[in-house]
Amino acid sequence: MKVTVAGAGYVGLVTSACLAELGHQVTCIDIQKEKIDLLQCGRSPIYEPGLEPLLEKNLRNGQLHFTTNPHKAYSDAGIIFIAVGTPETHDGSADLKYIHVVAHTIANYIEQDVIVCTKSTVPVGTNELIQQIIDSRKPPNLQVEVVANPEFLREGAAILDFFHGDRIVIGTNHPEVAALMEQFYLPLNIPIIKTDIRSAEMIKYAANAFLATKISFINEIANICEHVGANIDEVAYGIGQDKRIGQHFLKAGVGYGGSCFPKDTKALVQIGGNFKQRFELLEAVINVNNRQQSLPVLKAMDTIGSLHGKKVALLGLAFKADTDDVRESAALTIVKELLEAGADVSAYDPIAIPKARKIVGDAIGYTEEIRQALQDADLAIIATDWEQIKHLPLEVYLTHMKNPIVIDGRNCYSLQEIKQFPITYLSVGRPGHPIVNDKFE
């Protein structure tokens, strides 16, 4: 099957590489020439474990092509996947300008019947709009069917998720189109859910909103645990054993970030608002998350007072481990607040520094050496649970820092381990070390 993927961002690249690996002839198109030039050399513009070898292999064996040329991309495609960005606008709603451009371009360049699958996260009704745009411009003899096919890939685990996802959602009002798409995805052996278009669109928003809700919920429980002397690790495990709750997405921390949860939760609030259906629960989830991102700096100030002139080692810049993505990363909120407090920040990250530097500039120092970040620091804040941080011997805080004070926003260390060291350690939803006062009195 000749497949075209519009958009060489996260979803587009992973989809392209994985579909090529499955044996399809894949052409990925993007308007950014520099990106396409890089990709044609087998180099990935994003860090994603396992992606670059897949790109290289499938470029070499001729299964995968990159282009900026819409004629090459669309004229003979059997299936087109739309995977362009839907960034946030000033009011929180999704900006559909790239979707519009792609729909127009598809209509102008197709030369045979085609199925157009939308992987981008789009508000309910958008796929019908895409259908209208294409229908109003395409050659009248051609048949185009637009399918909502939302994507659930996680950054850092995207290849694994593509081949071993929990489900594939196919949203179309035409059973024969659903059957064709089911056939297309059959080799993956992943459960397929066939729905109408609007439900498929809603499934994506509802899934992300629910996962974000779980995170804000557990963070709220963690914050109460800190006051009552309970331990969030035990509490999360204890509730997660209930199958109705489940164990996943109950890790308390610095709040969620990334390219999806912050954007999609705001967009869903906006969608509800458009119909005067206020989504109060999700508004609270967003507020809790914003507050959670500020807790490490508040804890730092509680512990050492003014941060003015203090050297702070910030461990991690990426919004989570195994990605170089810093979009909406809690680490960036922490940087902003530390700078406002007059701290001198030295940030460590194994791969996200170039992307962070584009946003933060030279207001902070950067290093790919944890020890260098910790050298002579008055305080360390852990923002990302990189393996390199989790496996850092605790002695290093003692040998390198001026004062071994660690605010761990990701609960990287077990309290058992910490107890063996004279380190002041505050994590999320767990008793601090040393226990200064019993807040449960």
Ligand code: UDX
């Ligand atoms: C998410 C969805 O998981 C994915 O299905 C969708 O397609 C895109 O959005 P992603 O943003 O890549 O994926 O990362 P994810 O692993 O879901 O984590 C999102 C954020 O939540 C991260 O900042 C992470 O650190 C945080 N998180 C996650 C927690 O704080 N606690 C948890 O228990 C889980």
